[in-house]
Amino acid sequence: MRILILAGTSEARDLSQILATRSDLQVTASLVGATRAPRDLGVETRMGGFGGADGLAQYLRDTKIDMLIDATHPFAATMTNTAAKVCADLGLRHVILQRDEWIAGAGDDWHMIDAPSDTPALIARGKTVFLATGRQTLAQYECLSGRKLLARVIDPPKKPFPFDGGAFVQGRPPFSIDDEIALFQLLGVDWLVVKNSGGAASRSKLDAARALKMPVAMLRRPKLPVATRVSTVDECMTWINT
Missing domain, CATH: 3.40.50.720 (NAD(P)-binding Rossmann-like Domain)
Known part of the structure; x- marks a missing residue:
């Protein structure tokens, strides 16, 4: 077969x-x-x-x-x-x-969205936003002008950030909860934006957000x-x- x-x-x-x-x-x-x-x-x-x-x-x-x-x-x-x-x-x-898919639990502050274009209504200007949504969809977050955007990538970027106000953060998973907490605190992250990918391996960022009482913009699955x-x-x- x-x-x-x-x-x-x-x-x-x-x-x-x-x-x-x-x-x-x-x-x-x-x-x-x-x-x-x-x-x-x-x-x-x-x-x-x-x-x-x-x-x-x-x-x-x-x-x-x-x-x-x-x-x-x-x-x-x-x-x-x-x-x-x-x-x-x-x-x-x-x-x-x-x-x-992931399901919110006690202590989670998740805001469900259907598209990146929903994020400006949630996230105030001047906030630092950690985008854990992948390189391919990064351009869709240009709508978050006036915020500092940090996008995680696995491979070293070959090109600069595609628009003003952003920077790449390189790292290869898995990441522990303590690692994510330390990273978010170091970078001064106010909001986390993720896709509802599910799975235990990549959930640590959500557990870190819960520990830090950080709000999360969660993209619904297609x-x-x-x-x-x-x-x-x-x-x-x-x-x-x-």
Whole structure:
């Protein structure tokens, strides 16, 4: 059986490494190449996009893929919608592996938003804002003019911050809660802006915000297409073996 994993998350990596031990499977993982030095997935890995729906469909036909597992980031809506449509059109077995979202608890001061354009109404001018939303969407926060913006990136930036009033903060996860508290205090952060990505590995920034009584602007996830969804690697393995 030939399996294509649309990767880019820790779940994709864990799943790939498990499937790599199966001699009855031919597994390929696909990465878009957003990180310059991605971690080894343990299986054959291709880099780059497919060129839209037609390109993905052609790739699936050419490589005779039997099953597609979409384990991309919860905010990779374009890829997720494209994969769902292509698999439905081809009659290809398909599942979305997407971790559960975060839910606010006691002591959290979360403000749910639908888009970056909602942030100026929340965050007063003159505040220092820590953007933990990824490099690709950074330009969408130009609406926060008059605030000091700090954006975390994994790789050293090749270009300067895309607009005035901002700076990059480089770091590679995981980050402990104590690390995040110390960083936020050092930088004088007033607001945290995050996507509701879910997962334990990246939750430390939210725990740090709670400890510091810092408000959080939380981007809601895009809606999923109509498709089978599992939330853990174990559930995905059960689905594969069914």
